[in-house]
Amino acid sequence: MIYIALFFSFFKIGLFAIGGGLATVPFLFQLSEETNWFSTSDLVKMIAISESTPGPLGVNMATYTGLQTAGVWGGLVATLGLVLPMLLGIIILCHFLKRFKESEWVEAIFQGLRPAVAMMIFGFVLRLIKTIFEHTSTPETFGLSLGIFLFYLFLTFKFKWHPITFIVLAAILGALKGLL
Amino acid sequence: MLPLIQKIMKQRGWATEKEILNYYALSQMTPGIIAVNISTFVGYKLKGWSGAICTMIGIIAPSLIVITLLALGLSKIWTDPIVQNAFASVQLMVPALILPIIVKMVKDRATDRFCLVLMGLALFLALLNCSPVEILLLCGFVSFLRFYMRGKK
Numbered sequence: 597m598i599y600i601a602l603f604f605s606f607f608k609i610g611l612f613a614i615g616g617g618l619a620t621v622p623f624l625f626q627l628s629e630e631t632n633w634f635s636t637s638d639l640v641k642m643i644a645i646s647e648s649t650p651g652p653l654g655v656n657m658a659t660y661t662g663l664q665t666a667g668v669w670g671g672l673v674a675t676l677g678l679v680l681p682m683l684l685g686i687i688i689l690c691h692f693l694k695r696f697k698e699s700e701w702v703e704a705i706f707q708g709l710r711p712a713v714a715m716m717i718f719g720f721v722l723r724l725i726k727t728i729f730e731h732t733s734t735p736e737t738f739g740l741s742l743g744i745f746l747f748y749l750f751l752t753f754k755f756k757w758h759p760i761t762f763i764v765l766a767a768i769l770g771a772l773k774g775l776l
Numbered sequence: 777m778l779p780l781i782q783k784i785m786k787q788r789g790w791a792t793e794k795e796i797l798n799y800y801a802l803s804q805m806t807p808g809i810i811a812v813n814i815s816t817f818v819g820y821k822l823k824g825w826s827g828a829i830c831t832m833i834g835i836i837a838p839s840l841i842v843i844t845l846l847a848l849g850l851s852k853i854w855t856d857p858i859v860q861n862a863f864a865s866v867q868l869m870v871p872a873l874i875l876p877i878i879v880k881m882v883k884d885r886a887t888d889r890f891c892l893v894l895m896g897l898a899l900f901l902a903l904l905n906c907s908p909v910e911i912l913l914l915c916g917f918v919s920f921l922r923f924y925m926r927g928k929k
Binding site: 612617647649653664671675676683700710762 | 839
C-alpha cells in the first residue's frame, strides 16, 4: 500500500530530521533515489515551491511529495507521518522536561548532530549541483549554465532578500532567455 | 519564523519571548522541524496533549491547503515551454539559495576542533552516499563517546 509506505517513510524523516526545514532535504534526496516516487528534478521543484509559499519548508515538502506520489490523500498521510514523531516526542519530553534539560549527555549528543546536519545538507547541495548540470546542460551550454549559477550565487550571498524574490527573479530571467 | 512566533504568542498572552527562546533551544534537541516543535511545546504548555494536537494541526494546515491547491492547479503548466525555461533557471537558483544558509550554519556551529572533525566526517560520508540516518547515528555516537571519555578522566 502506497499510503502505508508514504506514512512510514515520512515518519522516519520526522524522527531523524533535526533543525530547520532544510534538514529534511537530504532524507528526501535519499528517498528519491530509493523509490520511483519522484525525481531529483521534482525535488528541486518542491524546494522552489516550498520556499515561495507559507508554512515550514519540511511540512510543505511532505505535502508536496505525498501529493505527487498518491494524490490528495497521499499529501495528508505523508504530512501526518512527518509530524507524528514530533508530537509524540514532545509529549513524552514534557513529562521528563526537567531531567532532560539538565541531562548533559543529551546536550553532548545534539552538539555533535548539529554540525553533521549542516554537512549533510552541504553534501546534498554538491550532488544536486552535479545532477542539475548533467541534466540541463550540454557541453556547449555548460559555460552559460555555470555563469548563470555563479551570478545567482553572487546575488544570494550579497543580498538578504526573501527566497521568493530570488526564485521569481530566476524564473523571469529563464522565461526571457527562452523567448530570445 | 522565530520573531513572528514570539510576537503572536506575546499578543495572545500564551507564552513570553523568553519561554519561546527556551522552546527553541529544546526544539534543537528534539527530533523534528523546529517551527513545528515550538508550536507543539506551546500547545502542550497551555492545554496538555489536546493543546499540542491543536497547535500541530494549526501549523501544518497552511502547508496542506496551499500546497495541495497549488500543486493541483500547477500540474498542467509544467509542460509549457516557457515554464520549462523558467524552471531550468530556477533549478540553478535553488542550490545558490541554500549555500549561504550552510555557510551561516557552519559559522554558528564550528565552535571547536571537534566540531570541525565531525563536519569533515559527516561531509565525507554524505558524499559517499551513506544514508542520513547512518550519518546522524554515527555522529551522535561519536559525540556521546567523547562526552563519556571526558567524564572518566
